[in-house]
Amino acid sequence: MTSLLAVDGLAVRYGHQLALRDFSLDLDPALGSVAVVGESGSGKTSLARALLGLVRPAEGTIAFQGKDIAGLRGGAAREWRRRVQPVFQDGQEALDPRRTVESALREALRVGGLTGARVPARIEELLASVELDPRLATRRPHELSGGQRQRVAIARALAVGPELLVLDEPTSALDVTVQARIIALLERIKETQGVQLMLITHSIALADRLTERTVVLFNGREVESGTTTEVLRSPRHPYTARLIASTPTLWGALPAPGTQPSASAATSGCAYQTRCPRADDDCAVVPLLTGLHGAACHHPLR
Amino acid sequence: MSGDPVLDVTELSVAYGDRTVSTIPALTVAPGEVVAIVGESGSGKSTALMAILGLLGGTAARVEGSVRVLGTEVVGASEKALRPLRGSRMALVMQSPQASLNPTMRLGRLLRRALKRHGVPAAEAEARIADATRAVGLDEALLQRFPHQVSGGQAQRFAIALAVCLGAELIAADEPTSALDATVQLDVLALVRRLAEERGAAWLVVAHDLALVSMIADHVLVMRDGEVVESGPARTVLADPRHEYTRALLAASPTLPTGGAR
Ligand SMILES: Nc1ncnc2c1ncn2[C@@H]1O[C@H](COP(=O)(O)OP(=O)(O)OP(=O)(O)O)[C@@H](O)[C@H]1O
Ligand SMILES: Nc1ncnc2c1ncn2[C@@H]1O[C@H](COP(=O)(O)OP(=O)(O)OP(=O)(O)O)[C@@H](O)[C@H]1O
Ligand code: SF4
Ligand SMILES: [Mg+2]
Ligand SMILES: [Mg+2]
Numbered sequence: 367m368t369s370l371l372a373v374d375g376l377a378v379r380y381g382h383q384l385a386l387r388d389f390s391l392d393l394d395p396a397l398g399s400v401a402v403v404g405e406s407g408s409g410k411t412s413l414a415r416a417l418l419g420l421v422r423p424a425e426g427t428i429a430f431q432g433k434d435i436a437g438l439r440g441g442a443a444r445e446w447r448r449r450v451q452p453v454f455q456d457g458q459e460a461l462d463p464r465r466t467v468e469s470a471l472r473e474a475l476r477v478g479g480l481t482g483a484r485v486p487a488r489i490e491e492l493l494a495s496v497e498l499d500p501r502l503a504t505r506r507p508h509e510l511s512g513g514q515r516q517r518v519a520i521a522r523a524l525a526v527g528p529e530l531l532v533l534d535e536p537t538s539a540l541d542v543t544v545q546a547r548i549i550a551l552l553e554r555i556k557e558t559q560g561v562q563l564m565l566i567t568h569s570i571a572l573a574d575r576l577t578e579r580t581v582v583l584f585n586g587r588e589v590e591s592g593t594t595t596e597v598l599r600s601p602r603h604p605y606t607a608r609l610i611a612s613t614p615t616l617w618g619a620l621p622a623p624g625t626q627p628s629a630s631a632a633t634s635g636c637a638y639q640t641r642c643p644r645a646d647d648d649c650a651v652v653p654l655l656t657g658l659h660g661a662a663c664h665h666p667l668r
Numbered sequence: 669m670s671g672d673p674v675l676d677v678t679e680l681s682v683a684y685g686d687r688t689v690s691t692i693p694a695l696t697v698a699p700g701e702v703v704a705i706v707g708e709s710g711s712g713k714s715t716a717l718m719a720i721l722g723l724l725g726g727t728a729a730r731v732e733g734s735v736r737v738l739g740t741e742v743v744g745a746s747e748k749a750l751r752p753l754r755g756s757r758m759a760l761v762m763q764s765p766q767a768s769l770n771p772t773m774r775l776g777r778l779l780r781r782a783l784k785r786h787g788v789p790a791a792e793a794e795a796r797i798a799d800a801t802r803a804v805g806l807d808e809a810l811l812q813r814f815p816h817q818v819s820g821g822q823a824q825r826f827a828i829a830l831a832v833c834l835g836a837e838l839i840a841a842d843e844p845t846s847a848l849d850a851t852v853q854l855d856v857l858a859l860v861r862r863l864a865e866e867r868g869a870a871w872l873v874v875a876h877d878l879a880l881v882s883m884i885a886d887h888v889l890v891m892r893d894g895e896v897v898e899s900g901p902a903r904t905v906l907a908d909p910r911h912e913y914t915r916a917l918l919a920a921s922p923t924l925p926t927g928g929a930r
Binding site for chain 2: 540616630
């Protein structure tokens, strides 16, 4: 089987800054949805940008249905751009500031092949699906709140009729009641339209609800991956464990002053060394990721 | 901590055309206090912050009522009258800061310039910068970069570091940790509390995660459809919500079914 998108040995570099290295992943509706979680600055957005052709791989390849996206032209390129749709961290960036909500959706529907008499009804349906007041249709992005913009960006992506949604923090600016409804919407389109997600998120709860596989990034490397259940319920890498344990809880305690870990990653060996409670001399050698529920760690938790 | 309020809001209302999108009948924030604003998307939280910091002048918004920051009336004040307040006395950490940073200047230079403009001597500036970047978990090497060359979460931490460096007495922050992973988020929340307790900074924080709010806030304001529907001490509002919407917010808070690796 050729996957819809196959990432192989991908590295992303900005100047001499290596943002992501040696990353491989198959994305296909048949394989379910994938969560990408990890440290701020670990390379998650860089991965999304590479999948969408917004940044060129420094190494490795990204193939759409078996063909390198770097060489896609004409109809094949349009297919890739239609079937893989982004929803970015900040809705503002993804939306044309001069277009009204309605005009943005109309354009997206046209790209997806819908024109003519059915367009207005479909626009109404899309707005309803992301719980936006139809009266907002005449507004431009700067006249919307952060959460409203984020929902327009989701509606726009859906309008094109994608098979894979690449979502970068899609609900980070939404209050929890709307968030819950957007999650339900994403669950619904997964089930009824077979659309799969590559979901970049800081929310462990969101990854848990919406995805089948989870990849954890730290400092540009994949440090753990497996089924979402395994990774989130039985984390093996010390960073993953700390990430899950740090999720705020009602009346939870804050870390004591002076316990802040070093901000910079180690420059050789395991990058997590400077913060890891389990670090020892072995960790001077970069640990490799192997196995089905793998962890790039010399002393995994389990 | 006691003393004159840092912020005193009465009958604030903001309208676009004939639509009122945000109203706050009354709010005072004392030095060292952390006030959280929670509420539905589109309920007027960001608009309220902008109005309080006097950032809606020259826009289509119509602002009425009174907002006193450290004794100075902000509503209707000229940009010139507000200048002495900006930065060193009141600061805003925006919902998505990346777009608002001067794209032609390296982050380090942005910090140094801001400190210089506020009369901080160079040697002290360096010490403050080192402290603030460490406190927000930002690698100092990133200060060599331009704003578009850092990740979303790094830009967010930079914006917090900037407000912290200047020693602002009132810091308004719109979803200040939404782009941070949970490990960094906890450190930033601890920083918010610490600055409140040690330096007496007053915080006005818009957030949507009620668990997070419970960890830092003294006082909570719940907004819906442009109105404050509930307001009170965090303990009371979150433990015994009066308004149906606050209850819905609490019920919808996402949690991990198991305790994870705790
Ligand atoms: N244009 C650029 N030039 C140089 N470095 C960059 C550039 N864009 C990103 N980086 C760096 O690459 C690394 C990865 O960034 P990326 O945006 O992929 O992180 P992320 O995982 O999405 O983080 P966040 O959760 O904070 O959004 C970061 O260290 C960042 O500073
Ligand atoms: N320039 C504008 N013109 C007209 N209406 C606007 C403008 N800016 C904001 N609004 C409207 O005002 C209302 C309040 O917006 P605001 O940004 O304050 O909401 P918010 O509570 O911060 O929401 P979110 O959680 O989604 O960020 C929204 O309904 C929004 O559409
Ligand atoms: S390899 Fe060592 S430092 Fe790295 S995560 Fe494992 S125990 Fe910690
Ligand atoms: Mg990112
Ligand atoms: Mg807002």
